[in-house]
Amino acid sequence: HIPERDIETPSGIKLTLMNPAYMIRQMNEEFADLYGIVGHITSLNVLRPANAPDDWERAALESFERGEAEALEFTYVNDEPYLRLMQPIFTQQGCLKCHGQQGYQVGDVRGGVGIALPMAPLLAKEGRTAATQAISLGLLWALGLGVIVLGGRSLNQRTQERDLSVTALQKSEERLRASIEELREHRKHLEELVDERTSELKQEITERRQAEEALREYQQRLEVQNADLRKLTQAVEQSANTVVITDLEGHIEYANPKFVETTGYTVEEALGQNPRILKSGEQSDAYYRELWQTITSGREWRGEFHNKRKDGTLYWELASIAPIYDAQGQMTHFIAAKEDITERKRAEDALRRSNQELALLNRAAQTFNSILDQDQVLATVLEEVRRMLDVTACSIWLTDVETGELVCRQSVGPHSEAVLGLCLAPGEGLAGWVVRSGESLIVPDAQIDERYYRQVEQQVGMEMHSVLSVSLHVKDDVIGVLQVMDVSVGRFGPADQALLETLSASAAIAIDNARLVQELRRYTAELQARNEELDAFAHTAAHDLKGPLGPIVGVAQVLEQGYVPLSDERLHDYLRKIARNGRKMGRIIDELLLLAESRKIKVGVKPLDMARIVAEARERLADMIAEQQAEVILPAEGDWPAALGYGPWVEEVWANYLSNAIKYGGRPDDGAPPRVELGFDELANKHIRFWVRDNGRGLTPEEQARLFTPFTRLDQVRAKGHGLGLSIVRRIVEKLDGEVGVESEIGSGSLFWFTLPAQSQ
DSSP states (O other), X not given: OOTTSEEEOTTSOEEEOOOHHHHHHHHHHHHHHHHOOEEEEEOSSOSSGGGOOOHHHHHHHHHHHTTOOOEEEEEEETTEEEEEEEEEEEOOGGGHHHHXXXXXXXXXXXXXXXXXXXXXXXXXXXXXXXXXHHHHHHHHHHHHHHHHHHHHHHHHHHHHHHHHHHHHHHHHHHHHHHHHHHTGGXXXXXXXXXXXHHHHHHHHHHHHHHHHHHHHHHHXXXXXXXXXXXXXXXXXXXXXXXXXXXXXXXXXXXEOHHHHHHHOOOHHHHTTOOGGGGBOXXXXXXXXXXXXXXXXXXXXXXXEEEEEOTTSOEEEEEEEEEEEEOTTSOEEEEEEEXXXXXXXXXXXXXXXXXXXXXXXXXXXXXXXXXXXXXXXXXXXXXXXXXXXXXXXEEEEEEEOTTTOOEEEEEEESTTGGGTTTOEEOTTOHHHHHHHHHOOOEEESOGGGOTXXXXXXXXXXXXXXXXXXXXXXXXTTEEEEEEEEEESSTTOOOHHHHHHHHHHHHHHHHHHHHHHHHHHHHHHHHHHHHHHHHHHHHHHHHHHHHHHHHHHHHHHHHHHHHHTTTOOHHHHHHHHHHHHHHHHHHHHHHHHHHXXXXXXXOOOOOEEOOHHHHHHHHHHHTHHHHHHHTOEEEOOOGGGOOOBEEOHHHHHHHHHHHHHHHHHHOSBGGGTBOOEEEEEEEEOTTSEEEEEEEOOSOOOOHHHHHHTTSTTOOSOTTTOOSXXXXXXXXXXXXXXXXXXXXXXXXXXXXXEEEEEEEBOOO
16 A cells, blocks of 8 residues: 555666564564564554454553553463563654554554563572572571570589489498498387388489480480481581671671682681671662661661672672571571572663663664665764764775775764775775675774774774674675774673674665665666756757758759759859768767767777877868868977877867867957967866867856756857757766866957876876
8 A cells, every 4th residue: 555665776676665663573583583582563453464462462552542651561471471561652754654544643552562571581590599598597497406405505414413412322322221230229210211211212213213214305306406407507508598697796607618609708718707898889888787777676688789709700699687596585696698699680681781772773773764865874873873882983884886895984983074985995904804704793902903904093093992893784795884993992792793783784774775765866867867868969969950951952952953054163062062061960960979979888098199189180170170261279299298088089079179169269240260279288186178269259157157068059140060069078078087167258269178187107
């Protein structure tokens, strides 16, 4: 339904108009292959059924109709977890070309563009984090068990006291036996005492056995607790998370092996130190004050640290810090369990950057495809590149189809105007290497790379180091190079390369489209000019051939009707008229052929024998010179300077200038014949100016302005020739790298000139 969506140029090139939605779908396919991020552009009213939304997208699009600015949700796609984001696409004026028939108006929600990030890898890592935290909590239980150990020591002391009592009992038994021997006579009384004492001893023995049994049970429990403590200690030592215990002043008393692995400090180096040895300076003092206030008040603190290892590298930790209490409830220590989340942070930063880059690339693609002027496209591309990468300078070099050279067509940065127009031979410089190889190139320090083209920095007066160059591809052809530069060393990495390559793909298409449009406009203008010239050509040919043809036909009719009575003199006069007008028609035809030839063919230039060329042109005009009694003044034959050109064409220039000078020279009213002078001037720009001066009436400024325009006649009354001459002169001279012009004043005659390159000495 789009008029002229598919067109074919006169040269056979087929062009198809591509909209931004198609470009975004292509980028989504590349992002899915490169990063696993699934992108989709859709609408509630799609043109292609393949772009229809799924249920989640349909709900998001309906929310946009209600005024929502964004849809973000954790959901499942094909039983796999995904984080999905969609933003609306609003109808702009340019969208109506394709979507106006659907009833959209400017400002309407036309659809949405969304991405789906797979979350399965992140959820798996989160599960490992939960297990680690469970181990950390178990450590707290083990520390409580230590309190029981302290109680066991107290019970052991009581057992020792009991053993002393048993020893004392044994001594009492010995004293009792001695008393029985000494007091045998008091046997009855002693027996009563023995019975009584025996009963007491039985009670004490029972109690002793009970104490020993209790001690054995306690020892068994203690062994079990010690085994559990060893397991817990082993778990802490082998934990995948860092565990640190400090006193109430913050001095480290314990650090597990993971601490050593993560920080690079040995246990010996860490003991007695404050954890502030890990501070990177990336977080404020207020952040740490809030942490300290939380744990000293008896509460648990949770948060993230951006710490610094012993070797100076930075890393991220997710930490949980809590106080430790003794059996009496007194705070004695602090314990910290920390997980290294550096990779997760990098993944989050990568996702955030990817979203930002996707938005920038989307905007850039829309901007590129809305511009058809090549210079404006190049400037817009460089503006987007500098905004994305924040570099010192960037430039675009395009390949000259005829010479194969790389030409700097646009540049942004310090003294960028000095770089514009610089040319690199095929394969020269870093940009030339990229074109020849077709590969992107990262150079950390161009100052030590022998391929670097140093004339660029000589032009801008600034030393560049880091260089990133990517090729501009259109189908299988490399049309140029997009290059960014920075004064710092090692500025660019693979992520910058990937971003620039993605941007260059859209930029190359936009540049090629703009170039094709420019060529099409130029070709159209040239074709229109040729059509206009063809009309004028036909008119002039018909008019100028009609002039000499009339006398020929008239004389032929006279001869046909009255040949017999004609005298020889009259007959010869008629024959001369036929021959003269026939030659005139021949010259007109020759000039018409030369005009067409000068447009189509290319000729080689060589040193000219100008004296011979002028003599031949003068010989061609001998009859005219004799008829007009013209005086022709020439420089001496050996005085002519050496110029470069194509002899037959230069002869036509002299013949046209001479014939015009003879026709329009002189003062017929005063009886003064034409006086024509030829000469030359050597110019400072390595060209030679050749000229013809006449003594005619001169030209007004208006007449001079019409000169050298195709098929313009100066004076329809006095002109005996035709209007092709000066247009032929201009076309021939410009083909030979020269210029044409005229100097004239009324009453002072005219000077017509043309320039040619001088021969090198």
